[in-house]
Amino acid sequence: MNYLVDERDTQFTLFEYLQIQKLSQYAAYAQFSESDYQMLSQEALKFTQKELAPLNQKSDRIGCQFVKGQVMSPPGFKEAYHTYAANGFIGSDVPTTYGGQGLPISIVIHFAELFMGGCFSFMMFPGLARGAAHLIENFASKDLAEFYCPRIYSGEWAGTMCLTEAQAGSAVGDIQSTAKKTEQGYLLKGQKIFISCGDQDITSNIIHLVLARIEGDPPGSKGISLFIVPKIRANADGSLGKPNDVRTVNIEEKMGIHGSPTCTLAFGDHDECLGYLVGEARKGLNYMFQLMNEARLMTGMQGLSIGGNAYRHALAYAKERIQGQNTSIIHYPDVKRMLATLKAYSEGMRALLYKTGHFIDIGRHETEPEKKIFYQGLADLLTPICKAFCSDIGFKMTELAMQVYGGYGYISEYPIEQMMRDVKISSIYEGTNGIQALDLIGRKMTQNNGELFRNFYSMADAFISQNISHSTLHAEFSALKKALDTVGKSAMKIGEIAMGGDAPFAMLNASSFLHCMGYFTLGGLLLEQALLALPKLEKLWAEANATVEETKFALCENNSEARYYEGKVKTARFYIWNLLPQLFALAQCIQNEDRSALKIRF
Secondary structure (H helix, E strand, O other): OOOOOOHHHHHHHHHHHOOHHHHHHOHHHOOOOHHHHHHHHHHHHHHHHHHHHHHHHHHHHHOOEEEOOEEEOOOOHHHHHHHHHHOOOOOOOOOHHHOOOOOOHHHHHHHHHHHHHHOHHHHHHHHHHHHHHHHHHHHOOHHHHHHHHHHHHOOOEEEEEEOOEOOEOOOHHHOOOEEEEOOOOEEEEEEEEEEEOOOOOOOOEEEEEEEEEEOOOOOOHHHOEEEEEEOEEEOOOOOEEEEOOEEEEEEOOOOOOOOOOEEEEEEOOOOOOEEEEOOOOOOHHHHHHHHHHHHHHHHHHHHHHHHHHHHHHHHHHHHHOEOOOOOEHHHOHHHHHHHHHHHHHHHHHHHHHHHHHHHHHHHHHOOOHHHHHHHHHHHHHHHHHHHHHHHHHHHHHHHHHHHHHHHHHHOOOOOHHHHHHHHHHHHOOOOOHHHHHHHHHHHHOOHHHHHHHHHHHHHHHHHHHHHOOOOOOHHHHHHHHHHHHHHHHHHHHHHHHHHOOOHHHHHHOHHHHHHHHHHHHHHHHHHHHHHHHHHHHHHHHHHOOOOOHHHHHHHHHHOHHHHHHHHHHHHHHHHHHHOOOHHHHHHHHHHOOOOHHHHOOO
16 A cells, blocks of 8 residues: 655656756746755655555545534544645745745646655645635735735645536536625625535634625626635634634545545525635636646646556556466566556656646746747646546556456555546546546637647647657657647647537547647657657666677666666657557547537437
8 A cells, every 4th residue: 555656757757857957047946956856855755655655545444524514534634734734835836925935836746746646635635725825825915815825825724616516517607606795895605515625624724715606796607706715704813713604514425535525515504604805806717717727737647646656556566466387477468568558658647747837837937928928838738638638547547557456456455446436536626628628629729829739739840850860769750740740630620620610529529639639748758758768778788888689688677777768768669659549549530520429319
């Protein structure tokens, strides 16, 4: 049940591939050096292994308890939360104004992989708190921000976001919760469902961000406002007063993430639920989208953190499991195929998620306007792919890891079955993956007349053109070029038909196109990493005077660095020839223009 992470690959991705230490060129990160990031990485890993991983199975088995209207968190969560907060992890990436550390997203993405892999149920609590506080910091009045943000970032209070109602899931504009203006603020009334960490006994107060419609405002999403609603009213000095008429109705019994309470909350049963308007009226959905967009990147990380952990466990099991003629199963070709698939997905998704975070860092702090727009645009385009593709593949990785284990993977004595249950939610919440696909083709692909996609395509095409004649990887780059051309044709097909008035066809094929983009992007990133690893491998061969295959093989067997760099090259090749072809099948579905799914009478 230990947490297993590919520490070597995380370090390669951060410091050799992305070279995040060079972010010090920006004033916001000038005080951070590579040694600082290395130290922080080790502290995060130590916290994960010592504090979080021991909670994972225990919290899954015990779950949360609902006792006399109060949620009781799993044993150990309260202590771990306050240690997590004391280390500054809640606001690690936010400005220092209200208690954040001001770290780059690039390193915080790395923290997230470790923490989520250690115990994802636990990470729901501080993750939502951070998101709520950062939204308040960005959009609420200065007085509200100064009052709430320091207390949330410090871990004294927690936070949630409350969108969903029984009749209003993905269609948030259908909410029926109301807000009535008074001299003190607004009185809220309504019920919200599926509220992650909506109640707990970890912090002394919970600050809910609630979407509601002010009486008299228009129906639909344009009439929605956002409110700060504390569970317990607070006095001017921060001391707690009386309960704020927020009631926990129940908690859900779920497939996974049992340590995270999913609550139904009732606001204003006694007409005494006081809330405070965030920003301007009728802009609530726009404000909430910031929190959701940030959460979508971290939801994709859930796919990597749990899927990557599943891979490392399957690898360890395959090395130890003896099956037939005193041979460990890792020597069986089919097991090698499954492990190679897991390795390729794990390293490819890590490259995608970390690099998207790196684009955000550059976009936020680049001083040249054109570069700022370019890098933020890439991050915006990749966000729905990070969320949907990585969460889908993360679930598939747990399925494949379970197959490596065989029957043992299916029983609770081993960790994979919990990982499969825990990771599945990532494709559903924070906007289902179908919605991510619609966001990609309907918003990101059409933004500024297609500028985001053109920039992505041009950058990818230039990268391929520079390396199409590579002495070692030329065939792989030729295959990647065909994949890019296919993605371009698929985009044109969907765009042309949608512009012709057939929007249902575009919506029908949106998920297929998103996965085409995902498969291509991972292939490009893995080849980018192979280009970096290959000369380092060749240098090690040269230093060892390994000039023939036998001596090169021997060096990679006995030298961990040579073995790692060789693995990067071989993994990229495996991906190009064994996993990338799925892109062409999906693209063919788009080119076929088949609409039978729209015509079937169910």
